[in-house]
Amino acid sequence: MTSPSYRYRALLIANARFPEADPQELPELHGPPRDVTAVAEVLTDANVGLFDAADVMRLEDQPHWEINKQVQRFFSASAPDDVLLMYFSGHGRLDALGKLYLCTQNTQPDLLWATGIAFDSIDSLITTSPAKRVVIVLDCCHSGTFRGGGGESMTGRGHYLITSTREVQLAADEDGQGQPSPFTRQFVAAIREPGAPGPLSVPELYRRISAGFEQRGGPAPTAPVLRRG
Incomplete structure (x- = not known):
């Protein structure tokens, strides 16, 4: 059951099309639309979810300025007892300094600073x-870089990061079977997995995700990083 003092809010971002980029550098993706649908459904599922539909916002194939605006609103317009979940599915790219950028509908790989979402700004x-x-x-892709690339680290109490790849790995797209991407499919399955009563903790969620990948024989995501202020 949801604690009456907590409000669960989610911002789900997906970018599958990149018309301003060379398709060889940022190819169109199949998974992101299915990914955000699957995540939204499980978060608001009356049996396993903790989120009201009104508190789950989806942004799909939007330009960087619109995403930046909504991300800032999401984090700044929160209350101390809010539980915030931000989810991203799409391309990730690194700049020359190894900084991670999330790619948007108008991203150009040679203009990441001007057309992408710098993850250190989100932090x-x-x-x-x-x-x-x-x-x-x-x-x-490259989502695990945030744990080490560019000397970045996550610090702060109660803040977690789960990524689909290690520092130099590429994330797998949807495999053509009409399903979410492999990582998101396991993420959703981990939330739906029967377990102890009460809200699912992030370390337990990660344990379930990792166990699922081990059973499939695929690479496990990076461990969640607990912020310790």
Whole structure:
């Protein structure tokens, strides 16, 4: 049951089309639309979810300025007892310094600073957000870079990051079977997996995701990083 003092809010971002980029550099993806649908459904499922539909916002194939605006609103307009989940599915790219950028509908790989979403900017918003409980889930290439690339680290109490890849790995897209991407499929399955009563903790969620990948013989995602202020 949801604690009466908590409000669960989610921002789900997916980008599958990149018309301003060379398709060889940013090819169109099949998974993101299915990914956000699957995540939204499980978060609002009356049996396993903790989120009201009105508190789950979806952004699909939007330009970087619209996503930046909504991300800032999401984190700044929160309350201390909010539980925030930000999920991203799409391409991730690194700049020359190894900084992670999330790609948007108008991203151009040679203009990442101007047309992408710098993840260290998102981290700054997380750090200054009134919300004490934040979970970030990244299903994109190079998503594990944030743990080490560029000297970045996650710090702060109650803040978690789960990524679909290690630092130099590429994330797998949907395999043509009409399903979400492999990581998101396992993420959703982990939430639906029967377990102890009460809200699912992030470490337990990660344990379930990792166990699912081990059973399939695929690579496990990076471990969630607990922020310790």
